[in-house]
Amino acid sequence: MxxxxxxxKELSKKIRTELAGEVLQLKQNGVTPHLTVIIVGDDPASxxxxxxxxxxxxxxxxxxxxxxxxxxxxEQDLLGQIDRxxxxxxxxxxxxxxxxxxxxxxxxxxxxxxxxxxxDGFHPVNIGKMMTGxxxxxxxxxxxxxxxxxxxxxxxxxxxxxxxxxxxxxGKPVGQLLLNENATVTYCHSKTENLTDYTKEAxxxxxAMGRANVIRGEHVKxxxxxxxxxxxxxxxxxLTGDADFASTAAKASKITPVPRGxxxxxxxxxxxxxxxxxxxxxxxxx
Ligand code: NDP
Numbered sequence: 105m106x107x108x109x110x111x112x113k114e115l116s117k118k119i120r121t122e123l124a125g126e127v128l129q130l131k132q133n134g135v136t137p138h139l140t141v142i143i144v145g146d147d148p149a150s151x152x153x154x155x156x157x158x159x160x161x162x163x164x165x166x167x168x169x170x171x172x173x174x175x176x177x178x179e180q181d182l183l184g185q186i187d188r189x190x191x192x193x194x195x196x197x198x199x200x201x202x203x204x205x206x207x208x209x210x211x212x213x214x215x216x217x218x219x220x221x222x223x224d225g226f227h228p229v230n231i232g233k234m235m236t237g238x239x240x241x242x243x244x245x246x247x248x249x250x251x252x253x254x255x256x257x258x259x260x261x262x263x264x265x266x267x268x269x270x271x272x273x274x275g276k277p278v279g280q281l282l283l284n285e286n287a288t289v290t291y292c293h294s295k296t297e298n299l300t301d302y303t304k305e306a307x308x309x310x311x312a313m314g315r316a317n318v319i320r321g322e323h324v325k326x327x328x329x330x331x332x333x334x335x336x337x338x339x340x341x342x343l344t345g346d347a348d349f350a351s352t353a354a355k356a357s358k359i360t361p362v363p364r365g366x367x368x369x370x371x372x373x374x375x376x377x378x379x380x381x382x383x384x385x386x387x388x389x390x
Contacts, residue, residue: 107330107356110256112248116368119251120164123375127165130382137382139168139197139223139374140189144182144208145175150201157199160371166378179208183216190218197223197378202273220384223377226273234277237284241377246278248369249310249331250285256358258308258329260285266302268292268319268346269312274333278310311346321351330359333366 127137139161143154154170161168171185182200189195198221204210214222219229225243233240242250253260265287269275279289292302294313300323303309308329311319316336324330324347334346345362353359360366 107353107359108256109353110252110331110358110360111364112252112360112366112369113364115252115255116372119372120160120375123372123379124164126379130379131165135382136194137166137196137379138194139166139199139378140171140195141168141199141201142171142173142182142185143201144173144177145205147203150203154201156371157374160375161378164375166375175205177205177208179212182208182213186213186216190216190221195221196381196384197221197374199224199374221381223374223381225277225377231277234284235280241380242281242373243273243277244373244377245274245333245366245370246281247373247376248366249278249333250281251373252360252366252369253308253329253331258358260287260308263287263307264305265289265308265310266292266306267310267312268296268299268303269310269314269333271312274312275310278312278333282308282310313346315346316344317346317348319347319352321348321355324352324355326355327357328355330356331366332360332362335362335367 130137141154141157143150158168158170189198198217200213202210214226217227219227222230222241225241230240234242260282265282267275267279270291270293279291283289290302292299303319303323304325306325306328309324310331312333314334314336316338330347330352332345332347336344338344343363
């Protein structure tokens, strides 16, 4: 079998065109969706992600701003900034770029963002709603994965999904969303014994470990659907996923490339969440 590529860049383009239409409509009703991104410190990767979010917001007609704070910023100062933004009516989405410097407690920061403006979907209130299958802001990468699977008509109900990775931002929530879609979910992590015994059994394999090319063709089932979330930079500068693309694509029925796979979908879902937040405000006439 040779896999069909699930191209996140192309799907994102299509979704972003639809989102631009929604933004236009909101603007006609006097609401311009606005995202504020806070970045603390000067990590180059974080700076590049933040610029990507700003560019994508502009592309769909949303407004955004970046609050860049020095790495010496205290937790109290950061919480003060978030409190101000929580109260600001024209700010619909607040995103604090992670990771934060060691002296700042990430969980305190996540919990300080108003759940109505938590467009990353990391606040415990929103995670709880997701767990119970209620409407909420879904975390962007898992939301992007589910959207992609649906767009490619991948049947999830009754299927065995294996998720390799259990982080709070990718592995755990994507498994939960697939459970909500009536899949049977197995989680694997760094303490899992014989990982490939599980990957070989997956109808849908989600790879979110950050381990370059570790899953090869012999580790996947014939016809499996593979979603490779991993982004790993090799010594020569190229980006690769957790799957060895050539050998796994030869056996899979569908697979996401790296890059141009899950990555663009993550930002697209952030835009979607921010528009949803803006709709919430317009609904109460603010
Ligand atoms: P984390 O480092 O937070 O989590 C990695 C997870 O993988 C952990 O649960 C860890 O287990 C598990 N793991 C690590 N090594 C192994 C192994 N050898 N066997 C089995 N499990 C293993 O990473 P993130 O979840 O934040 O990100 C995962 C990958 O996805 C990264 O490459 C990241 O760059 C990428 N990413 C891509 C995004 C996108 O938009 N495409 C968005 C976010 C992340 P344990 O819990 O036991 O430590």
